[in-house]
Amino acid sequence: MNIERLRREQGCLTDCVAYYLNIHPENVPYFVKPRKGWNDRLKLFFKKFGYEVYWIKTNKVPKKGKHIVCGDSLVFKSYAHCVVYRAGKMAYDPNYPSKWNTKRTTHRLIIKNNDNTTKN
Secondary structure, eight states, X not given: OOHHHHHHHHOHHHHHHXXXXXXXXGGSOOTTSSSTTHHHHHHHHHXXXXXXXXXXXXSOOOSSSEEEEEXXXXXXXXXXXXXXXXXXXXXXXXXXXXXXXXXXXXXXXXXXXXXXXXXX
């Protein structure tokens, strides 16, 4: 298994976290391999930056702030795709150009400072 190739081709969560935190993607783990425990690894990574994160199920994208959202992949039936929205509009899609649209949204990553204020 070539992790670097997977990061380039299927690393949308890694890329969105890098975009959100304004750091280079090579400094962000490839969270989803192995599949078991990926969400715990995501939480630990954000904790290093002073954030608490958790996913909520939603089909809406907030009109204010910056958000990582995900939904069903356009390519792989059992995978999801992540993008970043800012002020209700898509700001970053790692697979640009893609056919992603807001209607595909199924989850949003809630990102809070450790003082419990939401980061937007």
